[in-house]
Amino acid sequence: MFDKISEIFKDGLWNKNPGLVQLLGLCPLLAVTSTAANALGLGIATIAVLTVSNLLISAVRRLLKAEVRIIIYVIIIASVVTCVQLCMQAYTAELYEALGLYISLIVTNCIIIARAEIFASRNSMFYSALDGFANGLGFTAVLLFIGGVREIIGKGTLFSGMDQLIGESGRNLQINLFSADDGLLIAILPPGAFITLGLLVAAKNYLDNRLYIKNSSKKRDSESTIVTE
Secondary structure, three states: OHHHHHHHHHHHHHHOOOOOOOOOOHHHHHHOOOOHHHHHHHHHHHHHHHHHHHHHHHHHHHHOOHHHHHHHHHHHHHHHHHHHHHHHHHHOHHHHHHHOHHHHHHHHOHHHHHHHHHHHOOOOHHHHHHHHHHHHHHHHHHHHHHHHHHHHHHHOEEOOOOHHHHOHHHHHHOEEOOOHHHOOHHHHOHHHHHHHHHHHHHHHHHHHHHHHHHHHHHHHHHHHHHHHO
């Protein structure tokens, strides 16, 4: 049990991260990450939708005919997104306005459909909920990193607009590093999102390759020791 839980979180956060490895959900990932606050808001919404939709799809998976399963998945996901959307509209109205259409587009997010088809339709409710949470957390981490880097380079701030997410206390979280006039404009424009994501993917691949080489070297040394003995 613990091995499977560990595998689910490793895959969602690193090995099969939907934003870095599978490159799914690029539309919202690149569109709303001009600030860390926007990225975090969309990330939390995505975690909620992934977790609840995976849970519900797993609960009804044995009742669905293969011919209509995708339609039912979309209906379930759309219902969950609507609930999340209404909650954001009620409690974080300013953030909801800032994110706009991209909250509704979670319905068509490839990550949600992919996890429903690949995992939730084949596993128990408990593991499906964990899978949704882990993948949502991994996607949110990518969103937050890209949003933070773009905001720092482009505006000279970090966590500006957090009051839209958590209320007035969020204003105290804003960090001012330098004047916005000294920022690099391209960072908060669409090309900045592509460049940041590309560098992040390259960094992950580099670390994975280094780890693979290190593990391979240890394995060869171990085999050599055994043969010598």
